[in-house]
Amino acid sequence: MFYVIGLGLGDAKDISVKGLEIVKRADKVYLEAYTSILSVGQQALESFYGRELVIADRDFIEQQTDVLFDGANEKEIALLVVGDPFGATTHTDLVLRAKNLGIPYKVIHNASILNAIGCCGLQLYKFGETVSIPYWTQGWEPDSFFEKILSNKSRGLHTLCLLDIQVKEPTLESLTKKVKQYLPPRFMSTSEAAKQILQIIDKKEASAEPNLEKSVICIGVARVGSECQQIQACPLSEMANIDLGPPLHSLVIAGDLHPLETEFLEQFQTIPSS
């Protein structure tokens, strides 16, 4: 049996009781470590579970499924993923590959940012399409997510922006070499995301195209579900200057606000002094 077990968002104790039982008895337990991170690391998880975890990075998941699935017809193999198992395309693809190999699979669900974002008080049924904001590099500044934010906004809907995570990205120089070298991991902050969006607004200002106001209310969330969760609501222009601390961050661009939503947001409006 191949299990994909969601760990939730906060710390080691956010795993479900069902998930923990499987982790404790499984023959082998992998920890997926590139689509998201918890606020605690591998060691905290290992000490809570009382067993060793094998790190499964991108190369392993994408290229070594024969190792990952080895013996899964007779044994219990578990893959732990932060959030919910189906939050990333990678995991859907993996489940499909298991199925095609005739390996039985089970999924243990958990919270993901897509529902936990409700912690900021915005109603989940009023969110439109979710977007991802990638880190820009020189000459590569994709902004298709901006049109989706506008499309949601025009219908009064909020937009959840998932912010780029770059873990174990090979350096450009090492791509053609036998031994890959990796860039240090980086996680886009709400401030970085706000700055990129403000740049797009500036570029569009010269044209007659629909645009976003720099004063649009947005909500930055950091380390949702953990003891050190932080939420900040303010205009987009201010978000660029606010530091919400360690990763992971997500950003919401508000659509039309219901009075209940506005009242809920009030508790997150104090700008931390720097």
Place this chain on the structure above:
Amino acid sequence: MFYVIGLGLGDAKDISVKGLEIVKRADKVYLEAYTSILSVGQQALESFYGRELVIADRDFIEQQTDVLFDGANEKEIALLVVGDPFGATTHTDLVLRAKNLGIPYKVIHNASILNAIGCCGLQLYKFGETVSIPYWTQGWEPDSFFEKILSNKSRGLHTLCLLDIQVKEPTLESLTKKVKQYLPPRFMSTSEAAKQILQIIDKKEASAEPNLEKSVICIGVARVGSECQQIQACPLSEMANIDLGPPLHSLVIAGDLHPLETEFLEQFQTIPSS
């Protein structure tokens, strides 16, 4: 401290380890019993937790918060809700009322249908606005959700349809009486939802307005996350005749399908023989 603890979707063991610790030590534990249901009932939860639960129905949550919050400044009061705490407006409102009374609160997240729907293989970032389909009564047949499905579909997005739950609905006759009488609980099935949508399509066919094809691919899911989870993918017209068994059900109207999504759906296309 006032805790709102998500129970997830399947059974008693879908609670998180963190949530279970609080349930075991809290001074009083309420079970919210009208916005959703688990595939197991109160007794199974009580026997798993080893303690008594107090049922909190709609009247209680909406009108007796003074009882619910009684002593929450010194004691630990927990409210258990199916799915994630912020899945229903009721719970956001409740947290806000706690905050306004100066009662500290904490939220323990869990899976909700909004992310667990990924189990059907459709990618979560390709879902548009979520809609709710209400039971129609004579002379009251709201169909504003249909426009939202069309709006999502026109942009290639999937639509998650949450289906009506009627628990402890007072009978029309008893509304003016002192002693309320209640209708038996009912939970809309994917078949009932499909029939209502087909009726709307029929009505629109005479007009030149945009419409949905009856052959649109939809995915019915039942009891997601439980051992008896069932998923069915088929044209909308066929969904009307398929029985997915006991509640809860949800329905997805597919937008544009990526080859990976189509391949994933194949495993759910066998129509059960009746």
